[in-house]
Amino acid sequence: MRVLDMEQAIPHYRDRVGLDQVGETEGDRAFFRGFDEFDRHSIILREADTPGLDVIGFKVASDRDLDVFKKRIDAMGVRTEEIPAGADPGVGRKIRFTTPTKHVFDLYADMEISDTAPMTKNPDVWHREPRGMRVQRFDHCALNGTDIVGSTKIFVEALDFEVSETVVDESNGTELAVFMSCSNKAHDIAFIGFPEDGKLHHTSFRLESWNDVGHAADIITRYDISLDIGPTRHGITRGQTIYFFDPSGNRNETFSGGYDYYPDNPRRVWSADEAGKAIFYYERQLNDRFMTVNT
Ligand SMILES: [Fe+2]
Structure with a gap:
């Protein structure tokens, strides 16, 4: 980044x-x-x-x-x-x-193992006490661009990803957003339709629990970090989430939960008129910033 x-x-x-x-x-x-x-x-x-x-x-x-x-x-x-x-x-x-x-x-295919990697013999829950929002790991990115169908095709046909969820404008069949998995996670990468290519919508980190999403919100307010939206929940993936910005304006997400995905799951489809609920399940409407600000 x-x-x-x-x-x-x-x-x-x-x-x-x-x-x-x-x-x-x-x-x-x-x-x-x-x-x-x-x-x-x-x-x-x-x-x-x-x-x-x-x-x-x-x-x-x-x-x-x-x-x-x-x-x-x-x-x-x-x-x-x-x-x-x-x-x-x-x-x-x-x-x-x-x-x-x-x-x-x-x-x-290859990366060195960390000196402070999770323990493997009689493993404690962590090696060094977690700090800040206590993110467990990097999880996914959502990316903005025009030909999201073309990008999806590479991941599905060449790299064996599955499409777990889409948002579709049913009036003309246009895919507005595509969520793909190569694991048991509800998504490992997402492409969101946007008039400009090469954009980053957000970089997301995994938290252990919904309580940790609240803890992340406490940290955002305590240290006056620029908040986008949350804590809330997604309809898509069902993740519990909060979005904020780093000092350079890159959007970060920390989230917990979400369903387990299996490759034989049928694709879940959201219609554009329910996009509010798909993205922010509690608010049931999109915010302008979320749809237009990216880096
Ligand atoms: Fe995300």
Whole structure:
């Protein structure tokens, strides 16, 4: 993620969101992970002139899968690029591609395990006491762009994602938002239709409980963090959620709950006239900021 001022961004993500900072800042980049993540890092901040998202990575099960997925993406006429191991500290080789919505994705198979990873022998509930909002891990991003159907196609046809939920304008069949899963989570990535490509709607972190969503709200008010909306609940995924902004204007979400997704679940579909309830189940209406502000 791009941030305008690293000196403001680090305390936000480390002390308020509660991520652990990994290693030293390297050049213009700083590395973070949630306390319940095994891998070395899950969030990289880069200082830049504009906020937003450079790239989002997905870990695949094996190095061999990288070649399989590369072939499949190539076969769809989407250009791929191989990035050698070590471009990010502790990370193996990567396959990079850009979606029709102009979002850049990396696939990788190997990442070093964190020195403070969750314990595996007689494991305590945490290694170091969680801080701030006590986020367990990075969970997903929602991305804005025009051809969300084209971007979805890559994830479904080349990368074996399933569409768990959609919002559809039933008057003309246009998909307004698509939520996809590659796991038992209700979503691992979402694309939301928007007139401008390459935009980041939000970066989301997992909390343990609905009580923790309330605790996140306390922290947002105590430290005067810019609030978007919440605590509330989504109809889509059923997650309990609160949205706020980092000091650079990137939207963050912390959430708990949500249903377990299984690949044989039928797709859940929301009609546009119920989009309010789909996005904010309690308010039952969208707020302008949520629909128009992104980075
Ligand atoms: Fe989200």
